[in-house]
Amino acid sequence: MKTLKDWINWAEEKGVAIGHFNVSDSEGFRAVVDSATELGVPVIIGVSEKERGFLGVAEIRALVSVSQEKGLPVFLNADHTYSVDASKEAVDNKFDEVIIDGAEKPFFENVAMTKEVVNYAREHHPGMLVEGELGFIGSGSMLRDEIPDGVSEETQTTVEDAKKFVDETCVDLFAPSVGNIHGLIKAGEPELNIKRIKEIADAVKIPLVLHGASGNTDKEVGEAIDAGIRIVHINTELRQAYKKGIEKGMSTDELAPYKFMADGVEEMKKLVTAKLKVFNKMDA
Numbered sequence: 490m491k492t493l494k495d496w497i498n499w500a501e502e503k504g505v506a507i508g509h510f511n512v513s514d515s516e517g518f519r520a521v522v523d524s525a526t527e528l529g530v531p532v533i534i535g536v537s538e539k540e541r542g543f544l545g546v547a548e549i550r551a552l553v554s555v556s557q558e559k560g561l562p563v564f565l566n567a568d569h570t571y572s573v574d575a576s577k578e579a580v581d582n583k584f585d586e587v588i589i590d591g592a593e594k595p596f597f598e599n600v601a602m603t604k605e606v607v608n609y610a611r612e613h614h615p616g617m618l619v620e621g622e623l624g625f626i627g628s629g630s631m632l633r634d635e636i637p638d639g640v641s642e643e644t645q646t647t648v649e650d651a652k653k654f655v656d657e658t659c660v661d662l663f664a665p666s667v668g669n670i671h672g673l674i675k676a677g678e679p680e681l682n683i684k685r686i687k688e689i690a691d692a693v694k695i696p697l698v699l700h701g702a703s704g705n706t707d708k709e710v711g712e713a714i715d716a717g718i719r720i721v722h723i724n725t726e727l728r729q730a731y732k733k734g735i736e737k738g739m740s741t742d743e744l745a746p747y748k749f750m751a752d753g754v755e756e757m758k759k760l761v762t763a764k765l766k767v768f769n770k771m772d773a
């Protein structure tokens with residue numbers, strides 16, 4: 490069976506990106522997997538440390554394994570993992586990818602912890618991809634009144650730092666700060682720095698990951714993919730869709746969870762399908 494690395498190479502050749510969607514439960518999982526399967530495209534299930542805590546690390550691994558045993562190109566990422574220990578847990582549970590997030594730490598500390606995770610993964614689960622991050626883009630997939638503190642044009646990742654970080658850590662994937670922000674800014678998102686994405690992609694020569702793409706326009710995300718983005722993360726918009734669907738389901742006297750939750754799954758499917766079409770450059 491093709492690995493996540495194989496699919497990223499496939500995306501590179503086709504000039505498309507793989508969708509990464511965060512889930513907190515089996516309903517989210519169902520919506521993401523069904524949408525990708527119906528379109529016939531690969532997909533990554535993301536679980537942050539808190540989402541993993543809610544779902545169970547081994548439990549989400551088992552769910553994704555069921556899809557993989559069916560031959561579906563569904564992969565599991567330990568999203569935003571802030572400690573080396575939690576990253577090691579993801580390696581030990583045979584996740585397909587882990588993101589060690591030291592973006593808020595000083596450069597040398599970020600490099601050191603990222604390197605430690607890369608080495609541990611290479612030894613204990615060869616083939617697993619490790620993603621590093623440089624440049625803070627805010628934390629938490631939420632609605633925001635304004636751009637979070639510590640995020641500005643000046644704090645965007647420079648080409649020089651990106652190259653140094655990737656060379657020193659030997660990560661497989663790199664997430665820069667290029668105008669992207671976690672969460673949704675109510676007044677509208679800042680623009681993505683497409684030029685910087687292209688320059689970083691040319692310099693580091695490994696696939697780039699765009700975090701916090703909720704709220705960015707389809708056109709902008711398409712340009713980012715053309716510039717070298719190979720994985721696009723969506724969380725906040727998916728959470729909004731889920732909540733909207735459940736609220737509809739809960740507004741009746743229905744008692745069966747598989748009935749009132751089904752509206753949540755449907756709303757998420759609509760959103761995931763629309764995003765996957767953009768990322769995979771399929772006709773709308």
Ligand SMILES: [Zn+2]
Nearest residue numbers: 671700701722
């Ligand atoms: Zn992220």
